[in-house]
Amino acid sequence: MKVACATGHRDLRARPMAADDESWEARGVSDVAYAFDEKGLLPAVLQDRVSGRVLMVAWMNAEAVRLTRETGEAHFFSRTRQALWRKGETSGHSMRVREVLVDCDLDTILVLVDPAGPACHTGARSCFFRDEDGEPAGARGGTEVERLEETILERQVNATPELSYTKMLFDGGPARIGMKVREEAGELATAITSETKERVVREAADVTYHLLVALASRGVSWREVLEELARRAGVSGIEEKARR
Numbered sequence: 001m002k003v004a005c006a007t008g009h010r011d012l013r014a015r016p017m018a019a020d021d022e023s024w025e026a027r028g029v030s031d032v033a034y035a036f037d038e039k040g041l042l043p044a045v046l047q048d049r050v051s052g053r054v055l056m057v058a059w060m061n062a063e064a065v066r067l068t069r070e071t072g073e074a075h076f077f078s079r080t081r082q083a084l085w086r087k088g089e090t091s092g093h094s095m096r097v098r099e100v101l102v103d104c105d106l107d108t109i110l111v112l113v114d115p116a117g118p119a120c121h122t123g124a125r126s127c128f129f130r131d132e133d134g135e136p137a138g139a140r141g142g143t144e145v146e147r148l149e150e151t152i153l154e155r156q157v158n159a160t161p162e163l164s165y166t167k168m169l170f171d172g173g174p175a176r177i178g179m180k181v182r183e184e185a186g187e188l189a190t191a192i193t194s195e196t197k198e199r200v201v202r203e204a205a206d207v208t209y210h211l212l213v214a215l216a217s218r219g220v221s222w223r224e225v226l227e228e229l230a231r232r233a234g235v236s237g238i239e240e241k242a243r244r
């Protein structure tokens with residue numbers, strides 16, 4: 001496996017800053033001595049905690065880092081205005097901080113957030129909303145599942161059932177799609193019980209695709225499902241079942 005970081009960590013994310021992280025302490029770093037640049041700044045990457053999408057990059061000075069960690073709202077330092085600012089102070093689109101990670105050489109911060117609205121001043125969800133040719137990024141920059149979801153939604157509107165299996169499913173209506181999900185789930189269950197790992201992967205992919213079509217047929221986005229999972233995180237599975 002290719003390793004992204006010079007320290008040999010396979011994980012692309014930097015190590016968490018939690019003081020009780022044993023391996024972190026074993027490295028002789030009990031708290032973080034940020035490597036600010038000569039202007040006292042370091043870049044902060046904001047990432048949507050739920051979708052994994054990179055939302056924006058801005059600069060932080062020591063005060064912005066402190067306020068971000070203490071208030072749980074992302075704060076930055078504007079190089080043009082030479083002033084501290086809180087994300088959302090004028091737009092209302094604040095960024096609720098869930099976790100702060102720091103990279104291997106301590107000169108870049110990764111902030112995992114729940115966005116209250118678009119990250120970009122243009123109104124785009126992410127500042128990375130276009131490619132080098134100026135074409136809309138769409139689901140690019142998101143996960144493979146988001147890209148698949150985008151394709152499915154596009155087929156729902158534009159495709160013909162003769163040429164598109166997805167469109168054919170949509171035209172069958174939710175009840176028919178539900179049957180298909182049940183059938184695919186059954187195949188996955190069989191693969192899990194008695195077939196090879198490769199079969200499990202392929203059947204799981206089939207289930208995922210049909211699940212996305214089923215969700216789209218009811219106007220439910222993948223993000224809503226992820227948000228539900230994020231809401232449950234930290235709640236025990238037993239507790240969660242009891243609540244339903």
Ligand SMILES: [Zn+2]
Nearest residue numbers: 120121122127
């Ligand atoms: Zn922007």
